[in-house]
Amino acid sequence: MTYGTFDMFHIGHLKLLNRAKTFGDRLIVAVSTDEFNLTKGKKTVIPFEDRCEIVKNIKSVDRVIAELSWDQKIQDIQNYEIETFVIGNDWTGKFDFLKKYCNVIYIPRTEGISSTDLKKKLK
Numbered sequence: 001m002t003y004g005t006f007d008m009f010h011i012g013h014l015k016l017l018n019r020a021k022t023f024g025d026r027l028i029v030a031v032s033t034d035e036f037n038l039t040k041g042k043k044t045v046i047p048f049e050d051r052c053e054i055v056k057n058i059k060s061v062d063r064v065i066a067e068l069s070w071d072q073k074i075q076d077i078q079n080y081e082i083e084t085f086v087i088g089n090d091w092t093g094k095f096d097f098l099k100k101y102c103n104v105i106y107i108p109r110t111e112g113i114s115s116t117d118l119k120k121k122l123k
């Protein structure tokens with residue numbers, strides 16, 4: 001399982017999802033809602049429904065759910081019987097508390113691209 005915003009879907013997102021899939025046989029992606037992003041001070045360009053549709057159509061993705069809050073992860077892991085939680089290494093250490101429930105793997109980020117950079121370039 002992995003979590004993210006996936007705004008202005010880019011190659012870093014694709015590589016993260018493809019790599020995540022190699023750790024298991026099914027990949028569930030929690031895509032953060034526009035409302036949840038606003039609570040983090042993040043304004044998305046692409047609406048939640050469209051971001052979900054894009055992520056759902058990536059070959060390595062088996063299911064998309066909504067990420068509504070910071071504190072749903074333990075329940076998601078239990079509900080979906082998750083064996084491995086995967087996220088980019090910009091989050092290293094931040095989700096170690098999930099190690100009680102499943103494997104936690106931090107994947108190296110793709111250098112030189114992010115949704116924030118893309119937004120800046122378009123300004």
Ligand code: CTP
Pocket residue numbers: 003004005006007012013016042086087088089090091108109110111112113114115116117
């Ligand atoms: N990710 C990655 N490589 C990048 C950008 C993102 O591996 N160059 C990963 C993140 O580490 C995360 C997932 O993709 O596990 C979703 O990240 P998200 O925050 O949606 O993407 P960013 O491009 O980092 O967005 P922002 O600039 O808004 O933080």
